[in-house]
Amino acid sequence: MTIYNSEWAMPNHNTYDIKPINEFINRYIKEGDIVIDPFARNSTKGTITNDLNPDTSAMYHEKADVFLQMMNDKEVRADVVLYDPPYSPRQITECYSAAGIKATQQDTQSSFYTKFKNLIPPLVKEGGLVLSFGWNSSCMGKKFGEYEEILLVGHGGAHNDTICVAQRKFYEQ
Numbered sequence: 001m002t003i004y005n006s007e008w009a010m011p012n013h014n015t016y017d018i019k020p021i022n023e024f025i026n027r028y029i030k031e032g033d034i035v036i037d038p039f040a041r042n043s044t045k046g047t048i049t050n051d052l053n054p055d056t057s058a059m060y061h062e063k064a065d066v067f068l069q070m071m072n073d074k075e076v077r078a079d080v081v082l083y084d085p086p087y088s089p090r091q092i093t094e095c096y097s098a099a100g101i102k103a104t105q106q107d108t109q110s111s112f113y114t115k116f117k118n119l120i121p122p123l124v125k126e127g128g129l130v131l132s133f134g135w136n137s138s139c140m141g142k143k144f145g146e147y148e149e150i151l152l153v154g155h156g157g158a159h160n161d162t163i164c165v166a167q168r169k170f171y172e173q
Contacts (some may be wrong), residue, residue, distance in 0.1 A: 007153050015162065033080055039084050076123060128168070148166040
C-alpha cells in the first residue's frame with residue numbers, strides 16, 4: 001500500500017536541506033546502510049558520494065553515468081540509492097557549467113535520465129530502495145519495484161513542487 005503525503009516548505013537548491021525531504025530520507029536510511037548518491041553536492045546522506053563539480057565535498061567527481069558504471073564494475077550493492085539528478089535541461093547545463101564542462105545536446109535530452117535508470121537497478125540489493133526526487137514521479141518505473149511512499153512538497157508561488165518517491169526493489173522470483 002503506497003503512502004501519500006504532502007508538505008509545504010521553502011525551496012532550496014540543496015534538495016536534502018528542505019525539512020520534509022530531509023525527514024523523508026531519514027525515514028528510509030538506517031545506520032550501517034550502504035547509500036549511493038550520484039548527485040551529492042556537499043550532502044553527507046550517502047556513504048558513497050559523487051558530484052560532477054570538483055569543488056564539492058563528494059568522494060568522486062565524475063559524470064553520474066561514469067560513476068554509476070564504476071560502482072557496477074566494482075559490484076557495489078546498496079541498501080539505498082538517492083536519485084536526485086538535475087530536474088531540467090537548464091539545471092543540467094548549470095551543473096555542467098559549474099564544473100567547467102559544456103553540456104551537449106545529448107546531455108540535455110531525455111536519454112540523460114535513461115542512462116541512470118539503466119545503471120541504478122543492478123546496484124540496489126533485493127528489497128533495497130531508490131529514493132527519487134524531481135518535478136515528476138517517474139522515478140525508476142513500475143518494473144523496478146513497489147512504490148512505498150510518495151511525498152509532494154509544495155513550494156508556493158511560481159516554484160515547481162518537488163515529488164519524492166520511495167520505491168522498493170522487487171525480490172527476484
